[in-house]
Amino acid sequence: MCASGRPIALLLCCLISSATSSPVSIFTPAPPPSPSPTILPPPPSPSPGDPETTGEVGCPLTLSPSTLVVRFGDPVTANCSVSRIGFSPLGWVVSLAAPEATTDRFQVWRVDRMTDWSIRPTCYALSEQGQCDIHLPLTVYKPPDNVSISFVGPTGPMLEGQQCTLQCTVEDVAPVENLTVTFYRGRTALSQQQSNISNTEKKPVTDIFSFNITLSKEDDGVQYWCEAKLELGPDGPQRPPVVTSQNISPTVYFGPQLVCPTKLQVREGEGLRCEVTGNPQPSVTWFRDGQVVVLPTHSSRKDAGKYTAFAEGLLGQKNFTVEVEVLPGSGTTNSCNEHFLLAVLLIQMINWL
Numbered sequence: 001m002c003a004s005g006r007p008i009a010l011l012l013c014c015l016i017s018s019a020t021s022s023p024v025s026i027f028t029p030a031p032p033p034s035p036s037p038t039i040l041p042p043p044p045s046p047s048p049g050d051p052e053t054t055g056e057v058g059c060p061l062t063l064s065p066s067t068l069v070v071r072f073g074d075p076v077t078a079n080c081s082v083s084r085i086g087f088s089p090l091g092w093v094v095s096l097a098a099p100e101a102t103t104d105r106f107q108v109w110r111v112d113r114m115t116d117w118s119i120r121p122t123c124y125a126l127s128e129q130g131q132c133d134i135h136l137p138l139t140v141y142k143p144p145d146n147v148s149i150s151f152v153g154p155t156g157p158m159l160e161g162q163q164c165t166l167q168c169t170v171e172d173v174a175p176v177e178n179l180t181v182t183f184y185r186g187r188t189a190l191s192q193q194q195s196n197i198s199n200t201e202k203k204p205v206t207d208i209f210s211f212n213i214t215l216s217k218e219d220d221g222v223q224y225w226c227e228a229k230l231e232l233g234p235d236g237p238q239r240p241p242v243v244t245s246q247n248i249s250p251t252v253y254f255g256p257q258l259v260c261p262t263k264l265q266v267r268e269g270e271g272l273r274c275e276v277t278g279n280p281q282p283s284v285t286w287f288r289d290g291q292v293v294v295l296p297t298h299s300s301r302k303d304a305g306k307y308t309a310f311a312e313g314l315l316g317q318k319n320f321t322v323e324v325e326v327l328p329g330s331g332t333t334n335s336c337n338e339h340f341l342l343a344v345l346l347i348q349m350i351n352w353l
């Protein structure tokens with residue numbers, strides 16, 4: 001290689017090879033980074049028919065920018081330039097607004113409105129050695145028109161413990177390969193999914209994503225939603241396009257359920273509180289010894305015993321039995337302590353006197 005270059009290149013080349021082959025560098029752990037600019041190998045010799053002068057390796061074309069991400073309908077500009085003389089004409093092969101070939105050192109391709117989803121622009125240059133070309137990677141994107149969420153599956157009331165499917169429909173998005181859909185419950189992300197549609201045409205498509213949930217009574221009124229995001233990388237827009245769906249809140253039916261323990265302890269004087277819940281709220285009737293009763297608001301010892309709740313909700317009817325124990329009231333123990341403290345105080349005062 002050294003032998004075929006021009007005199008200066010030969011000198012530089014030999015200088016580098018002598019520097020790298022010096023015995024000192026063998027014993028140093030790591031040679032310090034060279035502060036001098038990178039020295040390129042000499043240009044290939046212009047002998048016709050040489051296989052190394054044609055093809056990608058020797059292609060002196062540069063694209064600015066080197067990749068493009070553009071929203072459908074937006075303008076596009078790219079500059080293709082040749083770094084050496086002897087390569088002309090220079091031109092673009094592209095399906096939209098292809099400019100005429102030029103003998104200048106550069107050629108700009110400009111489109112006012114990008115309307116081709118699968119465009120593949122290529123810049124080429126011709127020299128005596130043949131043609132060389134460079135491809136401009138271009139992504140045309142479009143955020144979805146609409147993102148909507150729904151519950152699918154059996155119709156009718158949603159019951160606690162039942163499995164159901166959330167469906168997120170993303171309409172008319174491109175490129176679907178770069179779409180990420182996330183399901184949310186309130187502010188919590190549940191699942192992140194990517195499309196598995198392989199779309200060689202790159203045109204906008206509609207895709208449906210699903211996620212199964214098991215309903216709990218805490219889901220009643222919780223907001224579910226989904227988000228569609230186009231991840232277009234560092235060449236894409238600074239903020240990736242995001243479209244969110246509406247919120248949906250399931251109505252989850254449950255119950256009747258007993259909230260209090262089945263062995264309930266209350267203090268004398270306190271109210272006997274035991275709730276039966278459900279959605280919708282069931283109607284509850286309390287029985288004691290076969291008699292309809294109202295739970296006492298001030299319990300006394302005689303209120304101890306077995307109570308039965310007869311609850312009727314939308315999902316059916318249930319009976320609950322609660323055994324109530326009435327403990328000595330806290331008020332008596334308190335006044336006992338007060339008397340004791342008063343006595344101690346009196347004794348102290350007597351001692352002082």
Ligand SMILES: *[C@@H]1O[C@H](CO)[C@@H](O)[C@H](O)[C@H]1NC(C)=O
Pocket residue numbers: 064079080081106107108
């Ligand atoms: C295109 O690139 C060349 C080489 O870098 C530069 O000289 C020229 O001004 C550029 N043209 C435009 C329109 O940007």
Ligand SMILES: *[C@@H]1O[C@H](CO)[C@@H](O)[C@H](O)[C@H]1NC(C)=O
Pocket residue numbers: 145146147148
């Ligand atoms: C989005 O889709 C949903 C479900 O098909 C529909 O109800 C809603 O009106 C649409 N919104 C827009 C803005 O098109």
Ligand SMILES: *[C@@H]1O[C@H](CO)[C@@H](O)[C@H](O)[C@H]1NC(C)=O
Pocket residue numbers: 194195196197207208209210
């Ligand atoms: C992914 O592919 C499988 C089988 O090819 C298909 O059943 C499923 O619906 C696809 N999922 C999405 C989100 O398109």
Ligand SMILES: *[C@@H]1O[C@H](CO)[C@@H](O)[C@H](O)[C@H]1NC(C)=O
Pocket residue numbers: 163164165212
């Ligand atoms: C989600 O639920 C549907 C309907 O019950 C079922 O056919 C499907 O296999 C479930 N998918 C997953 C991933 O569990």
Ligand SMILES: *[C@@H]1O[C@H](CO)[C@@H](O)[C@H](O)[C@H]1NC(C)=O
Pocket residue numbers: 177178231232233234
């Ligand atoms: C967009 O999708 C293509 C095809 O799946 C992938 O090669 C590329 O890396 C994606 N870009 C980003 C920024 O994720």
Ligand SMILES: *[C@@H]1O[C@H](CO)[C@@H](O)[C@H](O)[C@H]1NC(C)=O
Pocket residue numbers: 310317318319
């Ligand atoms: C609940 O109790 C009522 C009255 O004792 C009785 O008629 C009914 O059959 C009971 N229901 C159940 C589900 O045990």
